Amino acid sequence: MTTTYRPGQPIWCSGCGHYGVQGALKYALTALNISACDTMILSGIGCSGTMQNNLGTYGYHTMHGRVLPTATGTALANPDLTVIAAGGDGDGYAIGAGHFVHALKRNPSLVYIVMNNGTYGLTKGQDSPTKNGPKWAPAEEGFDAMMLGLSIASSSFLARGFSGDPKQLNSLMVKALEHARSGKGLALLEVMSPCVTYNDTYPEWDAMTRDVKTQDSYDSNDKATAFATCIRMKQSGQIPTGIIYQGEHPTLESAMVNPKLNKMSKLVKNNSGCQGELDAILNGYRI
Numbered sequence: 001m002t003t004t005y006r007p008g009q010p011i012w013c014s015g016c017g018h019y020g021v022q023g024a025l026k027y028a029l030t031a032l033n034i035s036a037c038d039t040m041i042l043s044g045i046g047c048s049g050t051m052q053n054n055l056g057t058y059g060y061h062t063m064h065g066r067v068l069p070t071a072t073g074t075a076l077a078n079p080d081l082t083v084i085a086a087g088g089d090g091d092g093y094a095i096g097a098g099h100f101v102h103a104l105k106r107n108p109s110l111v112y113i114v115m116n117n118g119t120y121g122l123t124k125g126q127d128s129p130t131k132n133g134p135k136w137a138p139a140e141e142g143f144d145a146m147m148l149g150l151s152i153a154s155s156s157f158l159a160r161g162f163s164g165d166p167k168q169l170n171s172l173m174v175k176a177l178e179h180a181r182s183g184k185g186l187a188l189l190e191v192m193s194p195c196v197t198y199n200d201t202y203p204e205w206d207a208m209t210r211d212v213k214t215q216d217s218y219d220s221n222d223k224a225t226a227f228a229t230c231i232r233m234k235q236s237g238q239i240p241t242g243i244i245y246q247g248e249h250p251t252l253e254s255a256m257v258n259p260k261l262n263k264m265s266k267l268v269k270n271n272s273g274c275q276g277e278l279d280a281i282l283n284g285y286r287i
């Protein structure tokens, strides 16, 4: 039996930053005229991991920390889909940290939205890796995904927005989608998305976020100077936002040297009824 799925209402607390992220995503999908049937949203586990339930696109709820490998497989299997991975800072930067590093390194053409609230919202407020001075290690500085991204030679798009600045966030979401959809690689968009229930950072982040465009001669095509400027901004208590880096680097799909996989993508894409051929390819992987 086939059941038609209908999008639901968000489960989030009133005022949660994740509403702003969903609003920006809806804005960008509409602005770019991307239809729901050409879009797949995959999510991690957490409050942030429920966004795919609220939108009328294809959706898939992955295992905790596994949204990026699943989204990468989706994008490779059907290059015509707009693939959006979405999850929290706990999901992406703790249990999913290994996949995060390797996705930046591989540069598959998809959008990865990370909702950073400095906490594990769904499990009631434990400190996440981005929290400055967590209770159990007060001297520890929070993990910074933009700085990590800048240190990886093959990263191609790094941006950070804030739920409290919808104008900037809408524009970043459009740019992230454009980057991935034009086959330029992984568009990482981290959104400072406060958890009003367990870590309400709206006032603090409102004061600290600053677009890198405000910095003298900021060059978002140059990782070395971007890195130096972002470090300086952090040292003076600011959170750099905007397009931190955008550049060109070969993507995972363009660099795929395995002709078997390339051929499989095409067969799935064409849905050409070549079951025999697909079986033969899959048999090639069996020992």
Ligand SMILES: Cc1ncc(C[n+]2csc(CCOP(=O)(O)OP(=O)(O)O)c2C)c(N)n1
Pocket: 044, 045, 046, 047, 048, 049, 064, 087, 088, 089, 090, 091, 092, 115, 117, 119, 120, 121, 122, 123, 128, 195
């Ligand atoms: C394998 C596994 N380990 C732990 C959990 C418990 N768990 C559920 S959500 C979550 C963290 C969510 O935090 P985050 O990704 O930051 O999302 P948020 O709720 O803050 O949006 C954890 C640890 C789980 N579901 N599965």
Ligand code: SF4
Pocket: 011, 012, 013, 015, 016, 017, 018, 047, 048, 117, 121, 122, 194, 195, 196, 197, 198
């Ligand atoms: S617990 Fe926090 S992250 Fe989860 S819905 Fe509520 S405000 Fe949002």
Ligand SMILES: [Mg+2]
Pocket: 046, 088, 089, 090, 115, 116, 117, 118, 119, 120, 121, 128
């Ligand atoms: Mg979180």
